[in-house]
Amino acid sequence: MLRVILKRLILMPFLILGIVTATFVLAQFTKGNPLISIIGARALDNPDIVAAAKARWGLDKSVPQRYLIYVDNLAHGDLGTSFRTKQPVLDDLADRLPATLELVICAMIVGAVTGILLGVISAQFRDTPADHAARLFALLGSCVPMFWLGLLALFVFSVQTHLLPGPGRLDIRSDPPNTVTGFMLIDTLLAGDWDGFVDAFRHLILPSLVLGWSVTGIVARMVRASMLDVLGQDFVTMARAKGAGEGRVLFNHALRNALIPALTILGFTFAYLITGSVLVETIFSWPGIGSYAVDAARSLDYPAITGVTIVGGLGFLIANLLTDIAYAAVDPRMRSAA
Amino acid sequence: MSVHTIVAVGLRRGLFSRFAGRVSWRSAPVILGAVIILAAIVIAITIPWWSPYDPIALAGRRLQPPSLEHWCGTDALGRDVLVRTLYGTRYSLTIAALVLAVGVSIGTLLGAVAGFVGGLLDSAIMRLADITLSFPPILLAMAIAASLGPGLVHTAVALIIVWWPIYARLMRAQVLNVKGLDHVDAAVVSGAMPGRILFKHIVPLCWSPILVNMTMDVGQVILLASGLSFIGLGAQPPTPEWGQMIAEGAGSFYSWWIAMGPGLAIFLVSLSFNFLGDGVRDFVDPRSRVST
Amino acid sequence: MSEKRDNILDVRGLRIAIPGQDGERVAVSNVDFEVARGEVLGLVGESGSGKSLSMLAVMGLLPHNMQVTGSIRFDGQELLDLPARQMRKIRGGRIAMVFQDPMTALNPVLTVGAQITEALRLHNPSLSRRALRTRALELLDLVSIPMPERRFDQYPHEFSGGMRQRVVIAIAVANDPELLIADEPTTALDVTIQAQIVEIFDRLRREKGLAIVLITHDLGLVAGLADRITILYSGRIAERGEIEAVFRRPRHPYTAGLLAAVPSIDSTIARLHAIEGTPPSLAARPPGCQFHPRCAFALPLCAERDPDFQWFGQSMAACHRAGEDLPMIGGDDGR
Numbered sequence: 015m016l017r018v019i020l021k022r023l024i025l026m027p028f029l030i031l032g033i034v035t036a037t038f039v040l041a042q043f044t045k046g047n048p049l050i051s052i053i054g055a056r057a058l059d060n061p062d063i064v065a066a067a068k069a070r071w072g073l074d075k076s077v078p079q080r081y082l083i084y085v086d087n088l089a090h091g092d093l094g095t096s097f098r099t100k101q102p103v104l105d106d107l108a109d110r111l112p113a114t115l116e117l118v119i120c121a122m123i124v125g126a127v128t129g130i131l132l133g134v135i136s137a138q139f140r141d142t143p144a145d146h147a148a149r150l151f152a153l154l155g156s157c158v159p160m161f162w163l164g165l166l167a168l169f170v171f172s173v174q175t176h177l178l179p180g181p182g183r184l185d186i187r188s189d190p191p192n193t194v195t196g197f198m199l200i201d202t203l204l205a206g207d208w209d210g211f212v213d214a215f216r217h218l219i220l221p222s223l224v225l226g227w228s229v230t231g232i233v234a235r236m237v238r239a240s241m242l243d244v245l246g247q248d249f250v251t252m253a254r255a256k257g258a259g260e261g262r263v264l265f266n267h268a269l270r271n272a273l274i275p276a277l278t279i280l281g282f283t284f285a286y287l288i289t290g291s292v293l294v295e296t297i298f299s300w301p302g303i304g305s306y307a308v309d310a311a312r313s314l315d316y317p318a319i320t321g322v323t324i325v326g327g328l329g330f331l332i333a334n335l336l337t338d339i340a341y342a343a344v345d346p347r348m349r350s351a352a
Numbered sequence: 353m354s355v356h357t358i359v360a361v362g363l364r365r366g367l368f369s370r371f372a373g374r375v376s377w378r379s380a381p382v383i384l385g386a387v388i389i390l391a392a393i394v395i396a397i398t399i400p401w402w403s404p405y406d407p408i409a410l411a412g413r414r415l416q417p418p419s420l421e422h423w424c425g426t427d428a429l430g431r432d433v434l435v436r437t438l439y440g441t442r443y444s445l446t447i448a449a450l451v452l453a454v455g456v457s458i459g460t461l462l463g464a465v466a467g468f469v470g471g472l473l474d475s476a477i478m479r480l481a482d483i484t485l486s487f488p489p490i491l492l493a494m495a496i497a498a499s500l501g502p503g504l505v506h507t508a509v510a511l512i513i514v515w516w517p518i519y520a521r522l523m524r525a526q527v528l529n530v531k532g533l534d535h536v537d538a539a540v541v542s543g544a545m546p547g548r549i550l551f552k553h554i555v556p557l558c559w560s561p562i563l564v565n566m567t568m569d570v571g572q573v574i575l576l577a578s579g580l581s582f583i584g585l586g587a588q589p590p591t592p593e594w595g596q597m598i599a600e601g602a603g604s605f606y607s608w609w610i611a612m613g614p615g616l617a618i619f620l621v622s623l624s625f626n627f628l629g630d631g632v633r634d635f636v637d638p639r640s641r642v643s644t
Numbered sequence: 645m646s647e648k649r650d651n652i653l654d655v656r657g658l659r660i661a662i663p664g665q666d667g668e669r670v671a672v673s674n675v676d677f678e679v680a681r682g683e684v685l686g687l688v689g690e691s692g693s694g695k696s697l698s699m700l701a702v703m704g705l706l707p708h709n710m711q712v713t714g715s716i717r718f719d720g721q722e723l724l725d726l727p728a729r730q731m732r733k734i735r736g737g738r739i740a741m742v743f744q745d746p747m748t749a750l751n752p753v754l755t756v757g758a759q760i761t762e763a764l765r766l767h768n769p770s771l772s773r774r775a776l777r778t779r780a781l782e783l784l785d786l787v788s789i790p791m792p793e794r795r796f797d798q799y800p801h802e803f804s805g806g807m808r809q810r811v812v813i814a815i816a817v818a819n820d821p822e823l824l825i826a827d828e829p830t831t832a833l834d835v836t837i838q839a840q841i842v843e844i845f846d847r848l849r850r851e852k853g854l855a856i857v858l859i860t861h862d863l864g865l866v867a868g869l870a871d872r873i874t875i876l877y878s879g880r881i882a883e884r885g886e887i888e889a890v891f892r893r894p895r896h897p898y899t900a901g902l903l904a905a906v907p908s909i910d911s912t913i914a915r916l917h918a919i920e921g922t923p924p925s926l927a928a929r930p931p932g933c934q935f936h937p938r939c940a941f942a943l944p945l946c947a948e949r950d951p952d953f954q955w956f957g958q959s960m961a962a963c964h965r966a967g968e969d970l971p972m973i974g975g976d977d978g979r
Binding site: 248253345346 | 703705736740741748749751755762766767812
Binding site: 160162 | 479482483484487488489490491492494496497498500501575576578582583585595598601602605608611612614615618619622623626
């Protein structure tokens with residue numbers, strides 16, 4: 015298993031280079047003056063800036079040379095400057111990453127808990143109405159368009175019934191806590207602001223549920239399949255023969271084993287959640303990377319969208335790597351094989 | 353019991369109606385899915401002939417809630433939401449068909465060649481697929497759509513780029529499996545041309561998982577395409593595309609009915625293709641009925 | 645058989661049916677057997693003969709769709725009527741089970757120590773962590789696992805097959821059961837390891853007065869360990885009785901066939917005899933005697949009527965011709 019992880023680590027620079035190259039190639043298709051996307055339309059009138067930018071990004075050079083400069087800039091963390099926010103893209107992304115992570119992690123928890131639960135129910139009561147209901151519920155989550163569901167949820171729970179707050183991370187009238195981690199739940203607690211914490215939590219409920227439900231189906235399907243596999247094995251019967259209760263058999267013995275193969279979809283789930291977060295953040299005015307990407311794409315803010323794409327690709331790679339590590343850490347057979 | 357047995361038995365008896373009572377509840381979702389999809393296709397083709405309103409022209413007063421005249425209400429420009437939703441079928445089905453037809457063609461062709469030829473070509477194709485797959489789909493689609501400019505055609509191009517590697521991987525794995533079978537060796541020994549071996553003896557055996565995946569993916573393509581339209585990168589106003597309509601509904605937040613029609617439409621069509629996909633899987637692989 | 649025996653397990657008229665769309669399928673019917681304390685019963689049959697199903701029925705571990713009728717009395721208590729909660733107390737407490745394949749019987753993600761202490765804790769919730777560990781180490785020692793201290797924290801994959809089977813046995817005897825059901829406990833093991841496992845069983849029986857039901861298709865194993873034998877064929881009893889009696893003079897052609905298929909050092913026959921054909925599948929059980937399609941001595945009657953048991957002092961057989969002196973191969977008489 016260590017070998018697999020090592021292999022992935024060795025491959026990773028190449029994949030990153032591939033991602034970077036892909037975005038560079040894409041950039042060559044961009045309509046209009048590439049300078050606009052680097053320094054912004056207004057600065058075009060300023061010959062000094064134009065000259066400086068040309069020199070820095072090597073726009074007067076050939077495509078291969080430009081590629082090398084592009085890679086070099088990226089290697090120094092220079093993703094260019096967003097012409098919409100006039101900020102370095104990297105800073106923008108760093109500002110917005112915690113909001114997205116907070117949402118994605120909460121959604122992941124929702125998706126994992128509901129998916130595992132439904133998967134276990136499905137497997138235990140295989141081919142009964144309970145199984146069919148659980149599978150249908152999971153399937154609905156991956157078929158319903160999130161951006162519509164989010165809209166509907168806001169309308170019903172916020173506008174009509176006032177049960178939950180509207181869009182955003184906090185009530186607009188309240189002061190946001192000092193940014194320490196960028197995670198609202200943590201920052202409000204660090205600031206000792208209990209009401210702020212509750213408010214942040216209540217703001218997280220709807221987007222997390224909407225986003226989480228979209229991966230429930232993936233998780234449930236995987237857990238069901240591997241549970242069915244595990245439930246037929248001798249050690250499960252053996253656990254029953256020891257006198258263990260059904261709950262103990264299911265969760266302590268079967269699920270522990272079933273989750274190992276189910277872990278492999280973590281990376282895939284992440285890609286799904288990123289996709290979802292772009293849409294959900296738009297609906298819930300969530301100041302994360304997803305809504306940043308949407309704003310960037312709408313205004314053809316090319317450095318910003320490229321930056322998001324690279325970061326998204328990197329995030330995906332890291333998620334896959336973490337999946338492998340988690341896989342190795344959970345399975346004792348893998349651990350000692352390393 | 354799967355669709356094909358039902359159809360086969362039904363045809364044998366020559367009495368479909370008599371058979372209705374024997375349809376097992378297991379196949380009910382498959383049939384439901386097939387009926388909805390069929391209806392959607394018929395609507396997409398025939399809607400201009402019987403539509404009571406023009407989808408992009410004023411049909412009544414603005415922002416009216418559902419009524420007998422306008423079953424799904426009217427939007428901010430006084431257009432009939434139901435008519436627009438029905439017209440939306442055309443865009444969503446077309447884009448799904450286009451993306452899957454082109455994406456699957458490119459993907460399976462590259463995958464088949466990669467698996468059959470092997471070596472450097474295999475590595476090159478599959479690394480390209482790996483790189484494409486290492487982007488979260490929506491970000492890649494957004495980057496492409498943003499660099500090409502918004503529009504439905506560009507959305508389709510973006511989605512094709514997103515989708516081909518999935519099928520390249522699937523096909524390559526299939527080809528590698530089939531390559532080892534006896535009848536392929538026999539063809540090689542008898543001196544058949546490589547191209548002939550690949551397309552006559554190998555590829556025809558590789559279609560079933562691709563077919564299943566394609567059916568299941570229609571819903572995903574529609575969801576992603578409408579998502580791109582929703583964030584403003586796909587269809588542009590006044591096109592009655594579902595994602596675009598939901599975005600308009602989000603603009604008139606209190607008129608919940610504007611987004612209701614297209615939202616339900618996306619949901620129903622994508623669910624139906626998932627149901628149908630189960631049927632297709634049973635059809636091509638009867639074993640799956642037992643295991644899943 | 646005499647009714648004065650001190651039977652710990654007494655199964656009467658056991659019937660296991662699987663309801664299906666085209667009527668129920670009877671996997672086991674009219675099966676009786678009993679085991680006394682300190683006694684070993686060999687339950688012999690080919691795969692599909694219902695021997696494992698019968699024992700799973702005793703444990704109350706059959707899938708819910710199978711219907712069990714008849715009577716299963718354990719220490720005088722009817723198990724089939726017992727509520728699930730009380731059955732759980734008996735399972736792993738007073739009745740324990742050893743599985744066929746030690747490679748799959750242990751949970752791969754839990755340490756061996758955790759799996760042994762779990763068995764202990766389930767039946768003695770009040771034991772302290774230290775007491776649990778001490779007891780588990782004793783158990784590992786009992787089944788002759790060297791360096792129990794170090795083995796305690798290891799995972800099953802770090803054990804060999806024979807070692808794992810010892811762990812399975814240690815778990816089974818953790819709560820000093822009165823009855824041990826061993827389902828082909830040595831089938832998956834090497835011959836040398838088999839002998840060691842047999843030795844452990846024999847010791848447990850002698851030292852703790854354990855009653856053992858040994859499910860197997862290995863007549864050699866039965867000969868070495870069992871006091872009495874019950875031979876199942878296609879869900880019914882073919883023959884049962886004292887082991888010497890059955891081995892010396894098999895009354896059922898199937899028993900004779902099985903014995904003829906066992907290699908023996910002092911055998912005077914040049915080759916082993918396999919029984920022609922295969923046992924009937926669950927879906928296609930023949931009428932009459934289950935064995936008649938494969939039986940060399942079958943009469944027209946055998947295809948019509950299910951034979952009753954005939955009693956021979958120390959054994960009984962369900963065969964229409966059990967009383968006749970047939971030229972059967974197998975058993976000491978046939979040699």
